[in-house]
Amino acid sequence: MDLYKAIVRPLAFRLDPEFAHHLAMMAVNSGLLQIKPVTDIRLSQTLMGLHFANPIGLAAGFDKNGVAIDHWHKLGFGFAEIGTVTYIAQPGNPRPRLFRLPDEKALINRMGFNNDGGLEVARRVKASSSMIPLGINIGKSKTTDPADAAAEYEDTAALFANLGDYLVINVSSPNTPGLRLLQAPAEVKKIVDCVRQSSPKRKLFLKLSPDLADEDLDELSDLSLELALTGIIATNTSTARGMLATDPHQEGGLSGRPLKEMANAALTRIARRTMGNLMLIGVGGIETGDDVYEKIRLGAHLVQVYTGWIYGGPSFCRKLNLRLLELMYQDHAKNLDAVRGALL
Numbered sequence: 001m002d003l004y005k006a007i008v009r010p011l012a013f014r015l016d017p018e019f020a021h022h023l024a025m026m027a028v029n030s031g032l033l034q035i036k037p038v039t040d041i042r043l044s045q046t047l048m049g050l051h052f053a054n055p056i057g058l059a060a061g062f063d064k065n066g067v068a069i070d071h072w073h074k075l076g077f078g079f080a081e082i083g084t085v086t087y088i089a090q091p092g093n094p095r096p097r098l099f100r101l102p103d104e105k106a107l108i109n110r111m112g113f114n115n116d117g118g119l120e121v122a123r124r125v126k127a128s129s130s131m132i133p134l135g136i137n138i139g140k141s142k143t144t145d146p147a148d149a150a151a152e153y154e155d156t157a158a159l160f161a162n163l164g165d166y167l168v169i170n171v172s173s174p175n176t177p178g179l180r181l182l183q184a185p186a187e188v189k190k191i192v193d194c195v196r197q198s199s200p201k202r203k204l205f206l207k208l209s210p211d212l213a214d215e216d217l218d219e220l221s222d223l224s225l226e227l228a229l230t231g232i233i234a235t236n237t238s239t240a241r242g243m244l245a246t247d248p249h250q251e252g253g254l255s256g257r258p259l260k261e262m263a264n265a266a267l268t269r270i271a272r273r274t275m276g277n278l279m280l281i282g283v284g285g286i287e288t289g290d291d292v293y294e295k296i297r298l299g300a301h302l303v304q305v306y307t308g309w310i311y312g313g314p315s316f317c318r319k320l321n322l323r324l325l326e327l328m329y330q331d332h333a334k335n336l337d338a339v340r341g342a343l344l
């Protein structure tokens with residue numbers, strides 16, 4: 001019996017979602033939650049000079065402040081991404097700002113980059129020692145004028161110089177007014193150029209929205225290649241609601257099961273355009289090992305999970321990795337390289 005789904009989740013889901021999130025963070029941070037790891041050479045990869053024991057990472061937004069960096073490997077994650085961190089500490093949007101859609105296995109959030117600010121989070125990263133590759137996701141502070149955004153991204157990146165393994169430029173959250181306008185190619189170029197001033201050797205990822213038109217995805221894929229970025233993370237949450245059976249009429253970004261198709265469509269488009277020349281991290285709607293396998297066969301090198309993890313509980317990564325191994329066995333795949341892009 002799955003104790004999480006039978007007992008813990010029904011109790012936790014009676015609580016306010018943000019309070020439940022807070023309790024979950026406390027549980028992770030206690031260091032007591034520990035899942036038997038799946039260690040299998042077929043799941044391991046060396047990418048961008050980093051070792052990943054398995055391809056499943058924690059998506060940005062769960063550990064926004066980097067408070068549990070030392071513990072994510074204990075839950076079976078192959079890597080973790082903290083943030084979004086902004087230069088200025090900020091409280092985020094008024095509550096309530098996180099909503100469950102249990103029938104759709106989805107969430108809607110309009111958190112608005114609540115975080116302790118770059119200085120404090122960088123201090124925490126410095127004091128931690130992650131056992132797995134660590135990404136740092138940065139965004140624009142709410143009060144910063146969009147015209148000054150590139151300079152602010154540079155300042156935030158500088159706070160994390162030599163910290164973590166890769167940096168993510170987040171221009172795709174729907175909950176900071178004007179942020180997604182920074183997905184315009186000229187703006188992306190400006191931000192990347194600025195960040196590189198202070199962090200010339202940084203591994204840089206761009207995190208994109210699933211709501212971009214195909215032509216925009218093509219243009220941003222081309223630009224990412226031209227700028228020699230390390231990769232793209234596809235995707236963030238969506239403001240679309242057409243895929244919901246019942247729309248709760250809450251503003252914010254939709255994640256989880258209803259996002260999967262859109263996120264996979266964006267990943268496919270980017271993978272076809274970049275043809276293996278960029279690292280791709282697939283995120284959006286992963287619930288099962290089959291979903292992980294699908295994203296890898298659509299060209300992802302790594303994947304990330306958030307909403308599925310909330311619904312799935314502490315053993316989520318283990319289950320996904322075991323299922324992934326089953327699927328690889330069926331296809332006689334010796335490693336993830338052998339199946340990557342098979343559906344393109």
Ligand SMILES: Cc1cc2nc3c(=O)[nH]c(=O)nc-3n(C[C@H](O)[C@H](O)[C@H](O)COP(=O)(O)O)c2cc1C
Nearest residue numbers: 059060061084109235236255256284285305306307
């Ligand atoms: C409550 C919540 C907060 C999030 N906060 C961030 C964030 O701060 N930065 C970011 O890049 N993505 C954030 N995300 C988006 C996730 O990282 C991920 O891209 C998205 O939820 C799709 O994955 P999923 O369907 O597995 O949840 C957040 C998602 C949720 C549900």
